[in-house]
Amino acid sequence: MQDFAEHWVAPLAEGDGWAEADLAAAEERLGHRLPAALREAYGRFGRRTDLTANRDPLLDPAELHLDAGGHLLVLRHAKEGATAWGVPLDELHRPDPAVVLESDGSRRPWLDRLSVALVELVLSESLHAPDGHADLLEPLDVATLLALEDGYVQLPFPDYPVFSAPAGSRWFAGDDVLLRADDGGALRARARTAEALDGLRKDLPGNWLRADGA
Template identity: 35%
Template sequence: MTLDLARDLPAALADRTAAWRLIAEIAAFWGAPLRPGAGTGAGIDAGTGAAIDAELDAAETRLGLRLPAALREAHRLIGDRPDLTGNHDTLLPPAELYVDRGCLVHRVENQSCAYWGIPLAALGQDDPPTVGWPDAAPSVPLEITPWTARFSTECLAVVLTEPLLDEAAYVDAGEVDPAGLADWTELPRLHEPGVDTRFFARPEGLLVVQGGSWLAMRAVSQEALDALCEKLPVSWLDH
């Protein structure tokens, strides 16, 4: 299967239906297709769909708030796929959603050093923006950073990033000068200004650069991974 992220990302960033469709294509590209009808209810197993909806309804009752449509759809789509959402950081299941810092927390860094959430004031939107903040003591002044313009965009960023950190796949990581990525296609930015995360693609691989230099990469095969690692000026962890 081919994947043309440079072509398809702009539409996915503007419309959550297109975002869900692209997430399904990304999963299939890595050989891990979603269940039929996931995210839409069309063709999804009735028992599975009912169970997910019951968990989401219980979360609403427990929290005393309504969950945005995009969050509910995302859990039907990828809520049970830690291979796509939880190799490093964790997309919280409905039973673990909670409120903190005036936000509905939906994702937590793997050592609880950072958190991502939806501002409570935006919960009335179908596809609300997301924000992020580092772990800090309650007495420490905290700046909450705008993260993505839409929750569906946050889900796209998660599914583009987390499979690159799957140690059972064809992956590697290291420090890179982005100037050395001239042979890769830089994709449209998913995050808000101030979030230093950039995605680059080739037909045989995908990589993310965070914090200006930290790179994680996944390839479609061991041969492709070896060839890409040989070409890039990176101090690799495993090569």
């Protein structure tokens, strides 16, 4: 995340993380110690909303709470809809516990390591960056998907479900671009520059949402 912030957004700096006192106060209020992976993330970049809160934010330590049933520590909320990410209380003793997704009254596995879920959070939030270097291609047809697989590098990231792709998603990278292909027909892209985004649109032509500058 330090490397990603430096090359894609802005370098991490002193003050970008929450202080130990903030984390200790959250733990005292909740009655549970936070997993080491979450503590490390909060301490290094937890206050960087440009990394963690473009759409579905990582909650501040003071906002962490238990779900209605008292069985899940909720750490992230969707901007729209009753969807949340969290760690089951019986997993909190692990340094890097599994994360589940709770939506519309049902719960399903998300990722089996919190550290990976936090990486996913930052990457996915980058797809909604307000700098204009993000776009959405929908639908993602078979020909475009094959071109994506042939011309871009798939990142070593586990398959996992997202809202629009219950069967899973995959991450790819190219020259100054990151892409998430959602099984179900959508491709989200984040570029480091406007030129890189224009090059991606030419390489993978289709119905890009912001191709006209919208």
